[in-house]
Amino acid sequence: MLTPQEQENRSISLLAEVGRTVTSENDIGKVLTLVLFIMSEHMNMLRGMITILNRDTSEIVINHSFGLTADEKERGRYRIGEGIIGQVVKTGRSVIVPDISDEPLFLDRTRSREKEQKKGLCFICIPIRSGSEIIGTLSADRRLSHPEEQSEKKSAKNPNTEADLLQHYVDQLSIIAAMISQAVRLRQLASESDRHDQFHPPSIPAEEAREEEIVPEEMRPKNIIGNAKPMHGLFRLIDKIAGTSATALILGESGVGKELVASAIHFRSRRSSKPFIKFNCAALPESIVESELFGHEKGAFTGASSTRQGRFELASGGTILLDEVGELSLPVQAKLLRILQEKEFERVGGSKTIKTDVRVIAATNRNLENLIVDGLFREDLYYRLNIFPITVPPLRERKTDILLLADYFVEKYNAMNQKGIRRISTTSIDMLMRYHWPGNVRELENCIERAVILSEDNVIHGYHLPPSLQTAESSGTPCTGSLQQKLEAIEKEMIIEALKSTKGNMSRAAAELGLSERIIGLRVRKFGIDYRKFRP
Structure with missing residues (x-):
């Protein structure tokens, strides 16, 4: 069971990464997409959604999501007061559903959970505020029967452990909701067509302003x-x-x-x-x-x-x-x-x-x-x-769509190959975003199909991507270093990914990589990796 100090350290790591993303990225869509990816990595989130209230139509729609297909995202539309999301927008209060199979208000409008065992699946929905106004929601669902948490509950003597754990997630999501509220407000303004003139300065020519509109x-x-x-x-x-x-x-x-x-x-x-x-x-x-x-x-x-x-x-x-x-x-x-x-x-x-x-x-x-x-x-x-x-614009001119396309292709080839890829690692995302994509969307699709087939732990890592994405030309770095240096770079990345997935546990990381504890200890010292920073 995690101590309060360990929980706090894990939260700080999550919120620090979200904070860096919000402050370093200028593209609003990319900010919201990356925030959901970061949440999925740190919170074992199965699905995540950012919904926005359109004040003209009183409709709540999914603006960004993780773990949903395009069709599922399109189906996620609610009226104020309708279902859990509608209730959160109406009341401004967070809602925790420990088990969605026991909650009649949970509509599953996206139908994304139809083929999944709903028992033990929890759903948390947090209001996103701009001042005193509710402008949308941030929600996530995950299983509390995750092995690590299951062992925590078995070893815990306090009957309120599960409630405390859920409240801990609510606290994390509430802070994230506050951090992204400005980006969500800009999305809301952009989607309300009759407020378009207020959103754009009057000095912008009419034709240019029209191009900036969000397409219905x-x-x-x-x-x-x-x-x-x-x-x-x-x-x-x-x-x-x-x-x-x-x-x-x-x-x-x-x-x-x-x-x-x-x-x-x-x-x-x-x-x-x-x-x-x-x-x-x-x-x-x-x-x-x-x-x-x-x-x-x-x-x-x-x-x-x-x-x-x-x-x-x-x-x-x-x-x-x-x-x-x-x-x-x-x-x-x-x-x-x-x-x-x-x-x-x-x-x-x-x-x-x-x-x-x-x-x-x-x-x-x-x-x-x-x-x-x-x-x-x-x-x-x-x-x-x-x-x-x-x-038709090339992919290098629409870099913010790369993660959307990658997510779609992961779902597509998951179904075709009976795989269960849940996420793309941070290293892989960086490689996808840096690459110049001469083969455009077709090349991206081929890369994701290859990575889905190669992955054995339901995560797409950098070493699953084709060599063309790992060259000096693709990353914009000078072509220096010997073959041995390149191999060591790959080895270092694999060790870091293993330590991240095992939360800094050297023994489990060694077992995951097929190394002895002595060898991984030598490699960690050789590459200057601080395994303690991966611990919660």
Whole structure:
């Protein structure tokens, strides 16, 4: 059982880390996300939520979360007085639910606990205040049957031990709620559209001020994850183009998610009930591309044993995505131009003109203007495609979305691989945030999938990430040191992580790493690691 002094030391460590985050970060979204990650590490938290009250609609919504999927977060909406969260906002008093299975007011609106044993799961909800006003809540749920606490309860003679432990968590969360209240207030103001002019100084031009607005939830595509400022402009463009039949040209580096943008445009349009056909122009040889796009008649070429419909016919009434459109040959570009202008084409080997009603969305990671100069792309086709260009920002320009995406991919590959990853270590988060991501979201997804598969202790550590994230180039540090120095750096990190997970217990850390106590003692002295700072 922890002594009062040990509990106090553990609390100081938690609150110091939260304090450093709040004071050192300028991005409000990143502050709130990192605070939840820090809470998860120090408090064995299964899930955490920061909700914000919209004073115009009297609705309480989840603004930031840990351990929830995007769909679960979206479902977390409450009225004042509704459920535990609504009661906390209404009364301004903290609520402790020792066992959610025995509490009828606990709604589980997010449905995040449906597949989990609810018995023994406790929920704590704290009001977030700005002056005397309640502006939101900070909540967490965790199991009191954690091995360390279970041993504490068994050895305790005081029957109030569990109540004292819960009150200790309430005290910690109350302090954290006070520390983040200013950031939450700014989030609240930003989300209330009619107060937008009060939130921005009048000297900001109207167009620039509009760009700073928080995008309404209904304008955000469900299949795209992102809260960074560059994504707000993207969401607005998607919303504007979706309701029309105009041709769109999606630009962006490889791996940024151009296909997701095309999908969002189609499924928010009037054509959403019609086919959405995707075709990669670089995936097939030039001789086959024309037949695939426009179809062919029987006997049009060797092997054409029957008439075949092309992608444009299959997409009739709907949308076709031409990915890597810059790879099309000039003859195919000419036929594509005719479809865009006249809405008609002929199959390969055929003479019958076929009318088509299809919306064309093109995507490319190449500079089409340079291809025009080189004579590889038709200028008239470029102007036909470039009616409504949309540029998808690279991941390095939306760094605040990295943790959101990483959390989503952890959940995705947890389910696919029957794993139980609960958190990403601080070292790993630093590596993810420092890296420049040349492969964008696709590279991040591959990194997380690899890490989920490699992890054996339900935590993603730095050494689970690919070597490319651990190079001098990725971290911006000079390339110095021998192979031995690099190996020692990895060894030091593993020892620190083991000491952190065992709360400074050298014997358990040695067992976790497969070392003897003598060897780990030598390594700790060699690397100058103070194991005592990891103790509660």
